[in-house]
Structure formats: structure tokens, C-alpha cells
Amino acid sequence: MSSNRTVEYIRYSLPADDADAFIAAYTRAAESLAASEQCVDYELRRCEEEPGSFILRITWTSTRDHLETFRASAEFRAFFAEIRPYVEQITEMRHYAPTGVAGRGAAVPSLYAWAGGAKAFERLTEAFYARVVEDDLLGELFRDLPHEHAEHVALWIAEVFGGPATYGERLGGHAGMAAKHLGKRITEPQRRRWVNLLLDAADEVGLPTDPEFRSAFVAYVEWGTRMALHYSNDVPADSTPPHEPMPHWGWGEPGGPYQP
Known part of the structure; x- marks a missing residue:
């Protein structure tokens, strides 16, 4: 996520009898948020203990984009026209910057845990590099790699998918991995072959085949190989x-691609 992004929280306290009309107004107002190029995402939550209390969370590309660009736009005028009746019920309206303290609880397993942990990624890279060194298109690129290369790539993928931060702490993190690709002049056909062989290896070693895991896995492989092509x-x-920072991949939540 871009470091410029800011989260705005707007808290409302209103009579519970007004809640349905309030939600309907924000349902209409949300169309303007969705159309705004300064809005990353938004969500309206209702308090379970106090049904008249609401919190609106809006992620903006930056505080300045919100205050200077959005508020001067047609989208803001349409948005404000819908929520104007409830402005006096606002009890807080502030912007919050990230602190770096963030993560997921155990209720949602990481891709690392779902795949089977460290051993699963070790099997994956062992099977993959056994294919690569014999491949007619990739063999010359990888034939002289040190014997620990497959192990290091396993540590990288494990960390990206939510496992231990071993690669970042011991092997140079993002910059260390990027440096290994400098000057290699990888071609697009080689990149595609790399992807195909890794997916074949994933089938060979029995990585989960459910659509949710595989879609996240393939999304990372596409992103990672295109970054390698760039470097x-x-x-x-x-x-x-x-x-x-190290990329971190989740369930349908890419950790690195779009940076406004």
C-alpha cells in the first residue's frame, strides 16, 4: 500500500429510528465515492450495541487528495447532497495515517498455512528447479545456480505468502531478490515458461487445488515474474x-501491484 494513503473515519450518532433512512442515503452517496479517483475504498459499519451509532471508513489516496481535489469535485457535491441531513449528527471526522502495526488473526489462515507450511514450498522449489535445469529455454539461465538457490526461493515464497520473515531478515529482502535478476535479460518467452513449469511443479507436489488458493498463487507468480522481467x-x-518492503500476498489481496 502506498505510504501516502490515509484513512478517514466519520462517526455518527443519531436516533435509531433514523437508521434505515441514513443507510439508504449512504447507499446513494456511495455511488459518488465509487466514482471518485481519490477514493481507494469505503465501508459503513453499524454498532451492534447502539444501533444509532455508525462509523464510515474511507481510504483516500492522500489527505490532500481528499481535502483539495475530492472536495472540489462534482462527485463531492453529489455525495454531500445525499448525506447533508446527517452532518449535525457527526461526532468525529478525522484522518488517520498508518503506524506499521497491522496483521491478520488466526481466524483466516495464511496462504502459507493453507499450502502446508515450509515443507510444501521446499517440495515445490525442489521439483521446479529439477525441471528448470533440463529445460531447453531456461536451462542456460539456471544451470550454474548454487545448490542452495531452491531453498532460498522457498523461503522467499513462504514469506510472501505469510510465513516466517526469514528471507527478509537473512537474505536481503526485496532488494536482495531484485539484485539477483539484474543484467539477466530475461525474455518474455522465458518468463512464460518459468510460470508454466512452476504451475506444473505445484501440481506435482500437491499444492492445494481449490480455486481460491490457486487464483492467489497464480496472481503472485504472474506479478513476481513480471517484476523479475523488469529488473x-x-x-x-x-x-x-x-x-x-517485502511483498505480502493474501486471499485475493495483492500486496504490491497498484500504487496510486
């Missing part, structure tokens, strides 16, 4: 890759 061709071989 191998578009970044000078003698440069130092940027120290970006």
Missing part, C-alpha cells in the same frame, strides 16, 4: 535495487 531488463546491472 532484468530495465534496471542497470551495476545499480542498487530500491529497498522496497
